[in-house]
Amino acid sequence: MTKAGAIWHRTAPVLCILILLLAVWYAAAIALNAAWAKDKAARADKQLTFSELVSDTMAQEKPLLPAPHQVAQEIYKTTVLKKITSKRSLIWHGWITLSATLLGFAFGTALGIMLAIGIVYSRAMDMSVMPWVITSQTIPILAVAPMIIVVLNAVGVSGLLPKAFISMYLSFFPVVVGMVKGLRAPDHMQLDQMRTWNASSSTSFWKLRLPSSMPYLFASLKIGIAASLVGAIVGELPTGAVAGLGARLLAGSYYGQTIQIWSALICAAVLAASLVALIGFVEKVTLKRMGMLQ
Amino acid sequence: MSWVIFAVVFWLVMWALNVRLANSAPTRLKSILVPTLFGITLLVLWEGLVRGFNISPILLPPPSMIAARFATSLPTLWEDFLQTFIKGALTGYIIGCSAAFLMAIAVDRSDFLKRGLLPIGNFVAALPIIGMAPILVMWFGFDWQSKAAVVVIMVFFPMLVNTVAGLQAQDNIQRDLMNTYGASYWQSLTKLSLPAALPFIFNGLKICTTLALIGAIVAEFFGSPIRGMGFRISTEVGRLALDMVWAEITVAALAGSAFYGGMALIEKALTFWHPSQRT
Structure with a gap:
């Protein structure tokens, strides 16, 4: 063919x-x-x-259900025709959601990698923390989002951080699970080889375990960033519909503006798809340079 | 201050004990004991720090207060549980997973559908589907039907993608054997493909348990009758009755863990032959 x-x-x-x-x-x-x-x-x-x-x-x-071209018109109107600084611009709302997503994703990835290193290197941590990491995901954190936002607001933390916190909670889990698998991916023969060379445990971490965990890390990052975006959107619901894609959804549902809901929804979908695609691209470049991809 | 010191000392002692237990010869009992001790330690640490630093219960109630509230408001919690979990989440879960299962069998039969639907399924599985909630609430009304509809949409694609992957899990040699026996499509489906797909199907079912609960609760933020876990959480947060909110969270966590655990048990019983289940 x-x-x-x-x-x-x-x-x-x-x-x-x-x-x-x-x-x-x-x-x-x-x-x-x-x-x-x-x-x-x-x-x-x-x-x-x-x-x-x-x-x-x-x-x-x-x-009740806007036709596709109506939604397309609305998106065109609110992205291209409006100034970016205007509160009606979807790009402005999208940027607010995106910044919370990225901040939470960065925190979540850092936390996930640190937990994974701890779990791989300490048996006690593996046995005591790992079951709770799994249990933590059976708790519907999104349901708790309003409380976290309100409480953090009361302590004086507002703006990006509360939303980023929810994103972090959602995105750290796939990273922990993937990285634990990845850091344990080197087989006995490779670990023995490092021992033969008298490598210290930090050397074998940087030169063997970390590089071989990369494919697992990227697979987890793709799941993590999608989860982060969901977290940021839901985190915007209880703030009283001020700004962000989630706020557009809520405001649309209050006033029956279905076209607005659909355009925010499509905008969120495009955002999710491009974030995942971006990570996929970075993955491809990195793995190619590391010689792990033909 | 004594509370803080007590909590920190307790934490150190328990951690030392856990390290000892974890580094000795592993047994079945220890693999349950170690995480349990860690959980208890977290609760004691929470209680001690909240009391020691005099953190207002409006911000973070101590576990004892949550437990007390849990015990006194059992009827309300039960009513919310019925509304959100049994009516909303469970109905949607069953409808969504069975629909995805049947769809997966159709997709597996047709190469065209497989090439057309799978990329879209993978794409949709990464989208923030929860955003559909306000639309579905508008269509199906405030009661549990709209929550079930949100759950159906949320669980459909993860389940579909997993089941289709599972139906392709058998080896060529096994398929050839079925051909040699002259097995019909249905025979090889029920005797080979489905059993071989079970580990993947259960993976999908387990992922969907949490999604179902999240979908049902978040959908209630967009409008619900005056009961339900999501409704209770959003209104009690407004009244700053955080102990009640935490009680609801406890219910959600227990329900979610039990749902997940139940699925894992069924999986263990049905896929005992799979390498990942051997101990």
């Missing part, structure tokens, strides 16, 4: 499904918004033809 053929072979089914999804979306928009359109027409004593009905369901102000 040629190269172009191979790409087509891989993308064609995805495109098909995407087009199908778009079609389902339009159909659902017509079906869900029809009731309101008919209601409006009945009050105005008018009979709607089918084409009038369809065009009305596509252009409502507060539709």
Whole structure:
């Protein structure tokens, strides 16, 4: 198969499904918004033809399900046409969420790596901390988010940090689990080799354990950053809808602005996808330079 | 001050004990004892520091106060548990996981669907799906149906991706053997593919337990009847009754751990043959 053929072979089914999804979306928009359109027409004593009905369901102000092009228009309006400093700009809101996400992700990754090193090097820590790390994830931390925000606000910590704290809690777990696996990835033969060279435990950490944990680290980072973003968005809910993508969601749901909700949602999805893609890119470059990727 | 000193000394003693236990010959009892001691130590440390530094219970109530509140408000907690966990999370979990399971079998049969749906599934699994909550609350109303709908969407894709990966887990040689026996599609599905997929399926089921609980609770922030764990947390935070909030968190943690543990037990019973289950 040629190269172009191979790409087509891989993308064609995805495109098909995407087009199908778009079609389902339009159909659902017509079906869900029809009731309101008919209601409006009945009050105005008018009979709607089918084409009038369809065009009305596509252009409502507060539709039950906005049509894709309405959402696209809204996104275009709030990103390109608005100034970035304006409070209506999605880029401004997205940046606030992104900064909390990145801060929390950095904290979470640091905490996760430190815990993992402790767990790998100390048996006592392995036996006592590891079960609790796992239990900590069965606690729905997102549910606790409002409390953390309110409490930290009361102590005088506000702004980015409370949100970053929630992001940190969500992102440290995949990093711990992945890094513990990764730092233990070198087999006995390699560890014995280090011992033969009389390497100190810090040398064998820097030259053997850390490099061989890299693929595991990047796999965890991809999960961690997605979790961080979710944490930052949920962390914005209880602050009274001031700023950020989460605030746009909440404000939209208060005032029934469905188009605003969907545009914030799509913006969050694009943000998540680009963050994961960015880490994937860094992973590829790093592993290539380390010679771990052909 | 004596509280702080007591807590720190207690912590040091327990840590020394744990180090001793961990470095001696491992037994089954010790693998439970060590984490338990560590958990108790954390609670004592929390209690001691909160009392010793006179931290206001509005900021961080000590564990004893939370336990007292837990004991006195059992009926409320039970009502919230029924509303959020049994009605919202569990219904959604069952619907979402079974739908994803059936979808995975269809996807596994068709190469076109596999190539089309899997990249999208992987993509969607990384998205902040919880953001769909306000929309679903708008569609399905304030009661538990909308919470179940959020849970369905949250668990669907992780479950789908895991099950599809599992259905491809059998070796060529095993598939050839089924062909040699002249096994029909359904026979090889039930006798080979599904059993071989079980470890992956349970991995998905376990991930989804936490997602289900989170989905059900967070969806209640966007509107709910006057009961439910998420509702209680958001209103009690507003009243600064943090002991009640922590009691709800305890319920959520217990429910989440029990849900996860239950799945792990079923997994152990059904996939006893898998290398990861051998001890």
